[in-house]
Amino acid sequence: MAQKRRDFIKISSLSAAGLIFGSQYLRSSVPDFKKKGLGDLGPMSLQRTPTYCEICFWKCAGWVHKNEDGSIKKVVGNDDDTNCNGRLCPRGTGGVGMYYDQDRLKTPLIRVTGADGKQTFREASWDEALDVVAEKMQLIKEKHGAECTALFTHGSGGHYFGNLLKAFGSGNIAAPSYAQCRGPREVAFIATFGAGLDSPEPTDIRDTRCLVLIGSHLGENMHNGQVQEMSDAIDKGAAIITVDPRFSTVASKSKFWLPIKPATDIALLLAWIHEIIYNEWYDKKYVEKHTSGFEQLKEHVKNYTPEWAFGITTIAPDVIRETAREMRDASPAVIIHPGRHVTWYGDDTQRLRAVAILNALLGSWGRRGGFFIPEKLEVPEFPHPPFPKPTKTWRDAMGGKYFLADLALASGVCDATIPSPDLDCSIKAWIVNGTNLIMTLPDQKKTIEAIKNLELLVVVDTMPMEITGFADVVLPECTYLERWDDIRVVHGRNPDIALRMPATEPLYDTKPAYWIAKKLAEKMGLGDYFKWENFEDVLEWQLQQIGSSLEEMKRIGVKNYPRESGPLYFEEDMPVEFGTDSGKIELYSTIIAAEGFDAMPVYTPHMEPPSGFYHLNYGRAPMHTFGRTANNPNLTDLMDENTVWVNPKVAKEWGLKNEQPVYLENQDGVVSDFTIKVRITERIRFDSVYMVHGFGHNNEKLTRSHGRGASDSQLITRVLIDPIMGGTGMRGNFVTFRFEKESEAKS
Amino acid sequence: MRYAMAIDTKKCVGCADCVVACQTENNVPIGYCRDWIVEVTDGTYPQLEIELRSERCNHCDNSPCVRCCPTGASHYEKGGIVVVTHHKCIGCGACIASCPYDARYSHPDGYVDKCTFCIHRIEKGEKPACVAVCPTKCMYFGDLEDPNSEVSIVLKKRKHKTLIPEAGTKPQVYYLI
Numbered sequence: 001m002a003q004k005r006r007d008f009i010k011i012s013s014l015s016a017a018g019l020i021f022g023s024q025y026l027r028s029s030v031p032d033f034k035k036k037g038l039g040d041l042g043p044m045s046l047q048r049t050p051t052y053c054e055i056c057f058w059k060c061a062g063w064v065h066k067n068e069d070g071s072i073k074k075v076v077g078n079d080d081d082t083n084c085n086g087r088l089c090p091r092g093t094g095g096v097g098m099y100y101d102q103d104r105l106k107t108p109l110i111r112v113t114g115a116d117g118k119q120t121f122r123e124a125s126w127d128e129a130l131d132v133v134a135e136k137m138q139l140i141k142e143k144h145g146a147e148c149t150a151l152f153t154h155g156s157g158g159h160y161f162g163n164l165l166k167a168f169g170s171g172n173i174a175a176p177s178y179a180q181c182r183g184p185r186e187v188a189f190i191a192t193f194g195a196g197l198d199s200p201e202p203t204d205i206r207d208t209r210c211l212v213l214i215g216s217h218l219g220e221n222m223h224n225g226q227v228q229e230m231s232d233a234i235d236k237g238a239a240i241i242t243v244d245p246r247f248s249t250v251a252s253k254s255k256f257w258l259p260i261k262p263a264t265d266i267a268l269l270l271a272w273i274h275e276i277i278y279n280e281w282y283d284k285k286y287v288e289k290h291t292s293g294f295e296q297l298k299e300h301v302k303n304y305t306p307e308w309a310f311g312i313t314t315i316a317p318d319v320i321r322e323t324a325r326e327m328r329d330a331s332p333a334v335i336i337h338p339g340r341h342v343t344w345y346g347d348d349t350q351r352l353r354a355v356a357i358l359n360a361l362l363g364s365w366g367r368r369g370g371f372f373i374p375e376k377l378e379v380p381e382f383p384h385p386p387f388p389k390p391t392k393t394w395r396d397a398m399g400g401k402y403f404l405a406d407l408a409l410a411s412g413v414c415d416a417t418i419p420s421p422d423l424d425c426s427i428k429a430w431i432v433n434g435t436n437l438i439m440t441l442p443d444q445k446k447t448i449e450a451i452k453n454l455e456l457l458v459v460v461d462t463m464p465m466e467i468t469g470f471a472d473v474v475l476p477e478c479t480y481l482e483r484w485d486d487i488r489v490v491h492g493r494n495p496d497i498a499l500r501m502p503a504t505e506p507l508y509d510t511k512p513a514y515w516i517a518k519k520l521a522e523k524m525g526l527g528d529y530f531k532w533e534n535f536e537d538v539l540e541w542q543l544q545q546i547g548s549s550l551e552e553m554k555r556i557g558v559k560n561y562p563r564e565s566g567p568l569y570f571e572e573d574m575p576v577e578f579g580t581d582s583g584k585i586e587l588y589s590t591i592i593a594a595e596g597f598d599a600m601p602v603y604t605p606h607m608e609p610p611s612g613f614y615h616l617n618y619g620r621a622p623m624h625t626f627g628r629t630a631n632n633p634n635l636t637d638l639m640d641e642n643t644v645w646v647n648p649k650v651a652k653e654w655g656l657k658n659e660q661p662v663y664l665e666n667q668d669g670v671v672s673d674f675t676i677k678v679r680i681t682e683r684i685r686f687d688s689v690y691m692v693h694g695f696g697h698n699n700e701k702l703t704r705s706h707g708r709g710a711s712d713s714q715l716i717t718r719v720l721i722d723p724i725m726g727g728t729g730m731r732g733n734f735v736t737f738r739f740e741k742e743s744e745a746k747s
Numbered sequence: 748m749r750y751a752m753a754i755d756t757k758k759c760v761g762c763a764d765c766v767v768a769c770q771t772e773n774n775v776p777i778g779y780c781r782d783w784i785v786e787v788t789d790g791t792y793p794q795l796e797i798e799l800r801s802e803r804c805n806h807c808d809n810s811p812c813v814r815c816c817p818t819g820a821s822h823y824e825k826g827g828i829v830v831v832t833h834h835k836c837i838g839c840g841a842c843i844a845s846c847p848y849d850a851r852y853s854h855p856d857g858y859v860d861k862c863t864f865c866i867h868r869i870e871k872g873e874k875p876a877c878v879a880v881c882p883t884k885c886m887y888f889g890d891l892e893d894p895n896s897e898v899s900i901v902l903k904k905r906k907h908k909t910l911i912p913e914a915g916t917k918p919q920v921y922y923l924i
Contacts, residue, residue, distance in 0.1 A: 073771065074768075074771035075771075076768075076880070077880070084882075086879075087764075087879070087880055087881065087882050087884075088764070088880065089762065089764055089882050090762050090763050090764040090766075090767050093764055093767045093768045093771060093880055094767040094771075096771060219760030219761075219762070219883075220760070222762055222882070224882055227760065227762075227882050227883060228882050228883065228884065230883075231758045231882070231883035231884055231885065232884075234757060234758055235758070247788075247792070247793070247795045247797070249760050249761060249797065249799070250760070251795075252795070252796065252797035252799075253757065253760075257793065259792070622760065622761070622762035622763065623762065623763050623767070633777050634767055634770065634771070634777065637767075637770070637777050637778060637780075638763045638766060638767060639763075681788065682788065682790065682791050682792040682795055683795060683797075684792075685792070686792075
């Protein structure tokens with residue numbers, strides 16, 4: 001296999017069908033009421049089909065409405081859905097743009113090398129493309145073993161491709177939503193309460209009296225149910241405390257905004273813990289009954305006074321005291337929110353441990369207005385033969401580290417693909433579904449190095465994301481509006497399920513992930529694992545097991561079930577057994593100590609930006625999900641590029657003007673591919689800049705997003721690994737402004 | 748009957764869901780909108796305030812757009828809703844110039860378009876699409892002459908303002924502050 005292979009290829013097959021379709025779209029945007037007058041403004045058709053959204057991980061259930069000609073008109077929320085209560089967020093409402101995007105992948109593509117050595121993609125039939133994948137997978141199995149294959153996934157397809165890989169004999173199934181996102185908080189909460197948070201988080205925001213957000217910009221991250229509940233909480237007069245170097249939207253709705261110096265959150269948390277313990281503001285009964293390690297914790301935080309924290313965080317001692325008192329006053333109806341994307345500085349598990357401890361001291365876990373006890377319906381898996389046990393996994397390449405990671409590390413699988421003299425790094429094939437690893441994983445150079453060591457890269461996606469340019473085979477998936485999928489099961493106050501069914505036939509030559517996985521399985525001799533004719537049969541069988549039917553679900557979309565696991569909150573005198581080793585809430589973590597790490601969180605100073613550089617902080621915009629929506633016509637209409645937020649003092653120093661396009665250069669000399677416009681605003685500290693993640697796409701085939709704004713992912717080259725669970729901290733990067741691209745040539 | 752809308756600036760997060768919901772509900776072409784978000788930041792770091800507002804046609808009681816329309820395309824409907832009959836509109840743009848809120852735009856098909864309070868939905872007893880979709884539930888809609896409508900109730904309870912009252916147009920979109 002040629003090693004110099006795999007140049008980045010721009011997807012080069014815009015089919016004629018796409019062009020025709022585009023003009024149809026323009027036509028359909030002409031309102032019919034022009035001809036008919038005002039009386040007929042109403043919907044053209046009463047048809048509606050159930051779905052749940054795939055634009056983000058919240059998976060809100062809704063209805064797809066169609067025009068008279070059968071084209072998709074709009075998607076609206078399902079009133080019975082506990083994730084969205086009938087209200088989709090802007091991304092869900094604009095989800096229709098994913099279907100209408102004329103830049104979609106339209107046909108299977110196979111990488112070919114011409115006589116001149118130039119690599120291109122050739123359009124292929126499904127049969128041909130799947131044959132190539134199946135044959136290469138078999139070859140890799142014979143040469144290296146099935147364990148040398150891996151799946152990266154985000155979204156609904158993960159289940160089918162995961163089963164395919166498990167059937168094949170590999171356990172390397174990773175989602176960047178763990179090690180690049182919420183992993184540290186899962187480990188921290190498991191270590192403390194014996195239970196992770198999962199998704200959606202069981203935060204009882206609607207009934208809280210005090211919501212503490214640390215670097216979490218709820219409202220800009222459009223976690224639908226939580227945003228709705230935050231609004232309810234505001235109505236009921238709850239106090240919000242926002243800790244953020246940036247005056248976020250929610251900071252503007254907060255009673256307290258603590259514009260903390262970046263990377264010092266643990267010091268603030270320790271000072272809060274100190275105040276709450278030494279003022280005896282903790283929930284004594286709860287702490288005595290449910291926790292272990294209190295005395296050790298008390299001793300541990302003895303010196304972490306607000307005055308000590310002031311010198312580190314720049315938050316005044318009286319503000320630290322006042323906010324601690326605010327939490328005490330609300331206790332136990334207080335939530336120190338764990339956040340979601342928490343891989344920041346490499347000591348993230350410890351920071352989230354401090355968050356968990358603070359919640360425990362205030363008695364909010366299992367209490368109204370704190371964290372409720374979630375319940376989830378178990379839907380049985382469609383019968384298939386048992387999976388073979390893989391002889392090794394990505395963990396074998398980690399040198400004995402990250403035992404506490406409870407899910408696979410996407411970054412770990414990537415590392416295990418790069419040959420190493422001392423570790424067993426031997427992954428040779430990746431299947432990548434619904435995640436653009438080039439922008440998802442930090443340190444792009446490393447990701448590309450890993451890709452260069454692959455013998456097979458298969459990308460299954462709806463859009464020509466950057467990762468597709470590195471693929472050997474590109475398999476175009478149809479969008480969620482055009483397919484069946486697994487039953488969505490919610491983990492929440494009450495269990496409910498939702499159905500996704502196709503609202504229309506797939507556009508172009510695209511296929512659902514379940515179909516792709518099944519066909520691949522059949523070609524790989526694993527057909528027994530997908531022993532069904534139509535996916536509807538799987539759904540019908542599963543729904544029958546839980547007292548429903550496909551007919552019913554098509555009609556109602558969402559089915560609510562009663563709780564069966566007991567009360568939503570701990571009840572007085574109810575015995576509670578926590579899933580920790582001690583059966584208690586562990587303020588002193590025995591499992592973290594057993595792995596050789598600090599049993600209680602400590603503050604360690606992080607690197608500060610060199611002169612002329614600024615902390616690179618990044619976040620979300622409510623109308624986009626990562627980079628995956630950056631080309632959606634409806635959503636780019638709301639926001640089509642990111643800006644770099646700069647404090648006026650910094651702007652003055654650099655002579656920056658509003659809207660001025662600048663390049664950003666990071667501490668390692670990496671310059672952004674594209675310019676980003678300056679937004680001069682008082683809403684950010686002078687030591688930081690801020691940008692929304694997911695822009696600056698460099699694949700020209702993404703016509704609406706190519707070159708629009710800059711990519712933070714590209715500038716995240718210093719990765720701070722969490723030694724406890726392998727999370728990739730991404731907030732240790734600093735940037736400066738460049739007005740020309742000369743430094744790129746220099747480096 | 749007097750339809751009105753109240754929007755709670757304390758709850759709005761400026762997510763623009765109202766904008767995209769309006770676009771898909773009313774077939775507003777991409778690149779145009781009938782409603783939009785305004786963010787006003789006041790103060791200097793770290794003493795700051797933000798007001799977020801979803802804005803649209805104010806369906807004024809004293810609408811300059813209706814008065815200046817040469818063809819009668821812009822007119823009042825039941826409940827004071829200001830609408831444009833597209834086939835009567837000649838696209839002259841007088842109404843666009845007369846609106847102090849810049850709430851109207853020229854549709855590529857040659858007529859002027861703007862918010863209708865989703866009159867087609869109201870007639871069926873539904874709420875306007877923006878109100879129905881808003882994840883923060885920051886928008887209230889109803890009949891001001893009905894003291895029990897949610898808009899009447901919330902306006903009684905909360906401090907509020909209208910935009911550019913000095914223009915004298917008697918706007919009927921209220922902002923809770």
